[in-house]
Amino acid sequence: MYEEGSVLFFKKPHVCGSHEWRIIRTGADLKLECVGCKRVIMLPKYKVEKLLKHK
């Protein structure tokens, strides 16, 4: 489901304005890099679920 290198779309934009986050590591927590500003964050999967924009 979550694959390294794939891009997630969040409902709310990051402070830089980008909605896209690239997965750089999976696990209990996902390590995500903002596509816009390259900021790296760690989020537990359940939180990512709530932030995702489902089409």
Ligand SMILES: [Zn+2]
């Ligand atoms: Zn950003």
